[in-house]
Amino acid sequence: MRVFLRLFKYIFPYKGWVTAATLTMIFGIGFDLLSPWLLMKTIDVGISEGNMQAIILYSLLLAFGQLVKSAAMYVQGYSQEKVGQNVIFDLRKQLYHHLQRLSFGYYDKAQTGQIMSRMTGDIEAVKNFVGFGAMQIVTGAITFVGTIVVMLLIQWKVTLISMATIPLLALALWQFNRKVGPAWSDIREQMGRLTTTLQENISGIRVVKAFAQEKLEKSKFSDRNETNFDSNMNRAKIESRSFPLMNFYGGVIFLLMIWVGGIYVYKGEMTIGELTAFQWYAWGIIWPLNMLGWLVNIMQQAIKAAPRVFEILDTPVDIDSPSEGGISAKALQGYVDFREVTFRFPGSDKDKTQPVLKQLSFSARPGQAIAILGPTGSGKSSLIQLMARFYDTSSGQVLLDDRDVREYNLQELRTKIGIVPQETFLFSATIRDNIAFGQIGISQEQIEWAARKAQIHDFITTMPNGYDTLIGERGVGLSGGQRQRVALARTLLMDPPILILDEATASVDTATESAIHEALDEVMEGRTTFIVAQRLSSIQRADWILVLDECRIVEQGTHKDLLESDGFFRKLFRLQMEAGHSSELQSFKLPVSG
Numbered sequence: 001m002r003v004f005l006r007l008f009k010y011i012f013p014y015k016g017w018v019t020a021a022t023l024t025m026i027f028g029i030g031f032d033l034l035s036p037w038l039l040m041k042t043i044d045v046g047i048s049e050g051n052m053q054a055i056i057l058y059s060l061l062l063a064f065g066q067l068v069k070s071a072a073m074y075v076q077g078y079s080q081e082k083v084g085q086n087v088i089f090d091l092r093k094q095l096y097h098h099l100q101r102l103s104f105g106y107y108d109k110a111q112t113g114q115i116m117s118r119m120t121g122d123i124e125a126v127k128n129f130v131g132f133g134a135m136q137i138v139t140g141a142i143t144f145v146g147t148i149v150v151m152l153l154i155q156w157k158v159t160l161i162s163m164a165t166i167p168l169l170a171l172a173l174w175q176f177n178r179k180v181g182p183a184w185s186d187i188r189e190q191m192g193r194l195t196t197t198l199q200e201n202i203s204g205i206r207v208v209k210a211f212a213q214e215k216l217e218k219s220k221f222s223d224r225n226e227t228n229f230d231s232n233m234n235r236a237k238i239e240s241r242s243f244p245l246m247n248f249y250g251g252v253i254f255l256l257m258i259w260v261g262g263i264y265v266y267k268g269e270m271t272i273g274e275l276t277a278f279q280w281y282a283w284g285i286i287w288p289l290n291m292l293g294w295l296v297n298i299m300q301q302a303i304k305a306a307p308r309v310f311e312i313l314d315t316p317v318d319i320d321s322p323s324e325g326g327i328s329a330k331a332l333q334g335y336v337d338f339r340e341v342t343f344r345f346p347g348s349d350k351d352k353t354q355p356v357l358k359q360l361s362f363s364a365r366p367g368q369a370i371a372i373l374g375p376t377g378s379g380k381s382s383l384i385q386l387m388a389r390f391y392d393t394s395s396g397q398v399l400l401d402d403r404d405v406r407e408y409n410l411q412e413l414r415t416k417i418g419i420v421p422q423e424t425f426l427f428s429a430t431i432r433d434n435i436a437f438g439q440i441g442i443s444q445e446q447i448e449w450a451a452r453k454a455q456i457h458d459f460i461t462t463m464p465n466g467y468d469t470l471i472g473e474r475g476v477g478l479s480g481g482q483r484q485r486v487a488l489a490r491t492l493l494m495d496p497p498i499l500i501l502d503e504a505t506a507s508v509d510t511a512t513e514s515a516i517h518e519a520l521d522e523v524m525e526g527r528t529t530f531i532v533a534q535r536l537s538s539i540q541r542a543d544w545i546l547v548l549d550e551c552r553i554v555e556q557g558t559h560k561d562l563l564e565s566d567g568f569f570r571k572l573f574r575l576q577m578e579a580g581h582s583s584e585l586q587s588f589k590l591p592v593s594g
């Protein structure tokens with residue numbers, strides 16, 4: 001019931017169209033009830049009594065009625081479709097907007113296939129009910145009751161006897177409704193899983209092929225496909241057991257009507273006209289009953305699909321601007337302060353899981369380049385994600401220009417923190433659009449400036465269509481290093497006061513990396529730059545180094561400080577020297593002892 005009430009809120013704005021559909025529906029039903037009566041009069045008053053005028057009058061009225069009914073049907077069909085399409089348009093828009101607002105924490109757990117299936121199949125199921133099923137159920141119910149009332153008024157005894165199978169039919173329908181509901185719930189869930197399997201396979205097709213695991217993937221998909229098949233067959237079984245039975249009970253009504261009606265005509269208690277009209281009225285009873293099974297199906301699909309859609313809409317937006325909009329981040333300068341920051345990923349059990357970051361404190365100011373080093377999994381990426389509020393701290397504070405990040409307007413805050421992440425994503429668009437992503441009024445010169453700084457301009461000019469070359473899914477492929485440089489150009493174009501390079505040059509060769517860092521020297525001036533890296537060659541320009549290990553900052557200082565103490569940094573330096581990277585590390589200019 002709550003599902004219907006909630007759906008009603010989406011229908012309410014289209015009350016004008018609902019009224020049009022309802023009025024034309026009532027009009028249509030009125031003519032449906034009147035037509036057999038007119039036929040009865042044509043026979044009893046016109047044909048039986050040889051009254052030509054009555055024959056012409058009632059026949060004309062019948063023809064006119066059918067004409068008006070057709071027009072009413074057109075308006076009803078159009079209006080109800082208009083309501084249905086508008087409702088899914090609004091629902092889809094709201095869902096998409098909500099998905100845009102949900103935080104990383106939600107996407108860490110959500111399955112893309114499930115989201116896609118809710119955005120498409122589930123919403124479509126809701127539309128079928130709102131735009132068609134609901135109105136047909138009401139039409140069927142009014143037609144059914146109205147027909148019985150008119151028939152009772154004409155010949156109540158024949159009507160009551162003919163209706164003998166109605167209780168049996170109601171029982172069959174109740175049983176069908178009880179069984180088909182869970183079946184639809186299962187189908188919607190299986191469809192979501194099937195879409196997830198498909199989406200993961202397509203996204204990960206390179207891994208599948210590299211490991212020659214097509215067979216395993218095929219069998220995984222076949223399993224899901226089979227489960228989906230079984231769920232649908234289960235529903236089909238329920239339908240094929242129930243529909244013929246319901247049809248049979250409906251047919252019996254028709255037969256009883258002819259049989260009992262014939263006897264009553266024979267006894268003179270019913271006219272031929274009345275019996276003929278009853279045959280027509282019988283459809284007003286059988287039609288809704290036959291349709292009911294099908295309509296219950298549509299209704300049950302919507303009842304099971306709508307909560308899956310509402311589940312996403314009800315997911316709270318845990319990271320957002322403060323309710324009053326937050327303070328402006330437009331003039332952010334780039335002072336960063338971490339104060340006793342402890343962080344645990346959302347959803348992780350406080351008592352069971354170790355925090356990813358524990359009691360972290362450090363400061364950075366504009367113009368400074370901070371390197372973040374540490375073994376893999378030590379929390380480097382987690383740390384930088386807290387600045388742009390991709391996640392919020394579990395305790396402690398992240399301050400930007402002396403204000404807690406949670407006080408800022410979120411959208412503005414994010415445009416002031418440029419992150420080049422480890423894994424870059426490029427859209428199916430031209431290189432120009434990828435670099436200018438979302439920024440309005442950007443000139444070609446600005447785009448080329450960013451591309452030059454990211455050391456990708458020369459490569460772009462060698463491409464067949466230069467900056468107009470399509471990349472991503474629909475266009476040409478780029479190497480890992482080229483992708484990273486396009487992503488770097490995209491971030492530089494944002495001109496953020498805080499620039500974060502999270503292993504942003506890990507996929508480029510050391511010569512290109514060195515060229516990028518040289519070019520970035522000028523860009524980094526006046527900005528606060530964080531460089532997360534494993535290669536020491538990436539952090540040669542850092543003024544301050546933070547070393548993370550086991551959730552804590554275990555070392556911090558300048559290159560010189562850290563080379564003098566016997567910690568992680570010095571070990572890493574020696575390892576990379578031994579691995580033959582001495583030429584790349586010469587700017588450290590410190591003799592290694594011991």
Ligand SMILES: Nc1ncnc2c1ncn2[C@@H]1O[C@H](COP(=O)(O)OP(=O)(O)OP(=O)(O)O)[C@@H](O)[C@H]1O
Nearest residue numbers: 108345356374375376377378379380381382383422
């Ligand atoms: N979305 C997530 N949900 C739960 N735990 C996560 C999530 N992302 C990372 N972790 C865990 O948090 C810890 C720190 O991960 P993080 O990515 O910050 O490390 P890192 O130092 O950047 O590692 P790397 O150098 O390998 O990139 C790891 O133990 C990781 O398993």
